[in-house]
Amino acid sequence: MKIRAITAFSTNVEKNTINELEEKLNEIKIDTLTKRISLPETPKNLDLGKLLDLINNNDIIYSLVSLRQNDPRLSQIKDILSSSERVYANILIKNDDIDNAVKLLTKLEPSEASRFALLINDEFLMTPYFPTSTSNVLRNSFALSLLYVKDIIEGKGIISLQKADEIGKKIQKCTNLKYLGIDISLSPWKEESVGEIIERKSNKIFSRGNIWAVGELNKLIFSLAWNAKVTPIGYSETMLPVGEDYVLTKRVEEGSLNLSQLIGMTFACAAGLDMIGIEENEELYKNIIKDSIAIQFTKRRPYGIRIIPSRGEEKIYIKEFGIIPTIKVV
Template identity: 50%
Template sequence: MQIRAFTFFSKTYQEVEKAEKLLDNLNKEYNVWTKRISLPPTPKDLSLDKLVEIPSVRNSNDVIYSVASLTADDRRLSQIKDLLSISNRFYANVLVRDVKNLEEITKLILSLEPEDATRFGVLFGDWFLVSPYFPISTADVITSSFGLALLYTDEVMKGNTVRAISYADEIGRKLEAELKVKYLGVDVSLSPWMEKSVGEIIERRSEKIFNISNIWAVHELNQEILKASLISKVKPIGFSEVMLPVSEDNVLRRRAEDGSLTLTNLIALTYVCAAGIDMIAITRDKVTILNLLKALYSIRRVKMRPIGMRIVTTSGGKVRSKEFGDIPEVKVI
């Protein structure tokens, strides 16, 4: 088990510098992979270009920032493109509560360069999400605090889910005492990274992706995660469900490339996982993307849990990314 992310939720912009110093002092013994700072919902009277003036935001080399969180009806939506282009350490998200502004979000998605699009997420829900996972992370908190995300596919594969989550919670409590910052809990989402594959776990429990049996396998995994959290007495935060970021999972990537995992398949899986439409390339077509947004909004209304989406657009074929390698184009069928 590895701490995938230590995310500091900064209640105010004035605490960013304090957060960076805290992250610099983070003890290496805890095996933290990424250090992150999530900022509060963006104030209505703040131009997004002012966010880069936050003290020291541009100076840190190993910290990434969720800098902007807007609602879908925000007039500053078009400014996100310029904000993301400033630094590859900047992330942003938009909260969709209704269907009124989906066309504006569609235009924004179509305008983004591929690298920037990997750092932009759409959240379907009622409130901004307090999660360590970027880009859909917002410090919508009462007081500055922190949370953890995990990489623990190996432990789940071996049936050691409870042990992994319990150990992560133990680390969180130790860090709370050492850093004197409130510990919120763990986003116990089961997420992959390349060869540490969630897709492999699903296929071991069912048939090759995609098969209708995969839906039950994902549901079963979610139930195990929930049960393990209860046994461990861990406070789950954020999504805390199975995640399927296609370009971050070698098995999912291969299934998308060979055509056995399509957009329709991923939409079906979204009923039982938090981010079924994540890190894929889709044909650059306004109608398709708008319909996808409407579909996910509908699923969120039925499921009554937050759903995230992160896509890049393509004029045809896979898209090359510095961080993720080839992002496969998913067939729109």
């Protein structure tokens, strides 16, 4: 088990508070892939450029912008994302008035798109997972996300969650930040592949039985959390970010996993359509989002969308992630 992220949640959008959280995160000596700060919903009438004044030159990454779908400042998001590779943004989608969000998405370069997401939900989401992270706390707090695919395969899931929970409690004691819990989502990173687990439970992706396998993984991780006595927050579901999972990437590249099939698996309780190249087409994007709205309404669970616009490439390269394949739309 590895701590994937230690994410601090800020009570406000003020320089002093952000500085304090940066100092506390930098004091934590526990090994983690990233340290993060998530800000509250962006205050109304605040120019987004002002948010850049809040962050300092360090290795921390920031969920800096959280806007609702009709906010006139959507047009500023591209400039914010292009200003720094440590900045992330999300838009809350609650209905099918999505024209402005789609127009923004089609303008993003690959690295910018990898740090931008649409969240379909009733409200913003408190999760350590970026880009769809928004703080909503009365006291400065934090939560953890994990990389524990290998432990699940080896039957060590409960032990991993217990160890992570102990780490969270130690961090609370040394920082005085409130420990909110763990987003127990089963998420991949390259060779630690969720796709591999799905194929072990059913057949090669995509085959009949894969959707069942995704649902079974969700039952499993909730059972592990219950037995480990940890507090789940955020998505806490199986995640299928294609560009972060070598098996999913391979299946897209060989053509055995197409867009319809991937969306079908998200219906069975994966957290959303994530880190996948899709040909740049406004009408296609609108229809994908509308279908996702219907799925979210049925699931009654948060649903994230992170699309990397493809402009004729079969493969898209992003420095932070490597190769992102473009999926067949059929």
